[in-house]
Amino acid sequence: MKAVQYRSFGGPEVLEVVDVPDPKMFADLVLVRIEAAALNPADLAFQSGAPDPLVDSFFPVTPGWDLAGVVEQAGAATTGFRPGDEVIGYVRGQAMHYGTYAEKISAEPRQLVRKPRNLSWAQAAGLPVAGLTAYQAIVHSLEVTAGDTVLVHGAAGGVGHLAVQIAVARGARVIGTGSEASHAFIGSLGATPVRYGDELVEQVRKFAPDGVDAVLDTAGRGSLSTTQEIAALGARVASITRSTTEYAGTIDVYLHLDGDDLTRLVELAEEGKLTVHVDRTFPLDQAAEAQQLLAGGHARGKIVLENRREAA
Secondary structure, eight states: OEEEEBSSSOSGGGOEEEEOOOOOOOTTOEEEEEEEEEOOHHHHHHHHTTTTTTSOBOSSBOOOOEEEEEEEEEOTTOOSOOTTOEEEEEOOOSSBSOOSSBSEEEEOGGGEEEOOTTSOHHHHHTSHHHHHHHHIIIIIISOOOTTOEEEEETTTSTTHHHHHHHHHHTTOEEEEEEOGGGHHHHHHTTOEEEESSTTHHHHHHHHOTTOEEEEEESSOTTGGGGHHHHEEEEEEEEESSOOTTTSTTOEEOOOOOOHHHHHHHHHHHHTTSOOOOEEEEEEGGGHHHHHHHHHHTOOSSEEEEEOOOOOO
16 A cells, blocks of 8 residues: 655655555454545644654654544454444554555544544545544633633634634634634634734724633734733633743643544534535645645645545
8 A cells, every 4th residue: 555654754855655565453453444634733743853752753654643534344353333434533643653644544443433424535534633622622621602702813724713613613702813815714614803913902802892701722823922901801711832831821732532522523514513624635645745735834724635546
């Protein structure tokens, strides 16, 4: 099978497409034929070697944690899946070695749930990592409920655009920061768009005179510096970018695998309350180009690799 690998730390330039043996199967694993795999900023971070003091990497490494695909084989000791099932998954091991930038992968059943019926392969592949991060931030960390006013920084990004929709689905009023070019997109998600910059406080106060009840930072780059001026008394603040030094009391959001949360994301998608915007897709052999677009930081929604197979 084809897989994308890197043999040393670096940027997109270290990626290469290689032929490797099909994954081996324990009796308690599920073999998935990958139709699409989404990119995430964490791919670039781990590939750069920055987390190396904390996480082991065994070269060559195939990056990627997100997938949408079809079960090809279910181990004898597994339950819940059978060949032909369409699934999505957050497939991450304790060490960096096997990943989803490939045509197949062996996964634990707990890492998989059924694919949303109404999403394309590319859309479905973009749901697990970004969706779980957004859901756990909005639902568990910020405890957003109906009637809350929520500010989402980076509302057009991979996590941000999902966080907006999840908050709206919970009955919240949402304000989303983004560039002028992204405002129509942010508005289509159900949020009120506002610009970054010096006028941010004035814009937010125009829509939320008493301040916002919750703030989620998905953008970083000093986004929380104005929080004191726009937050209501007792406002909850969370960040996926480790921005705790910018505003005291900020909750750092750490993504964790939770099958119930992932299943709820599938349900929201099938209820028509959540969709994944795919900025662009690339074939597997253009993974380096896909990472270059991701590194530029201007993608709207998700960037996805597709295994484009020729029809028989």
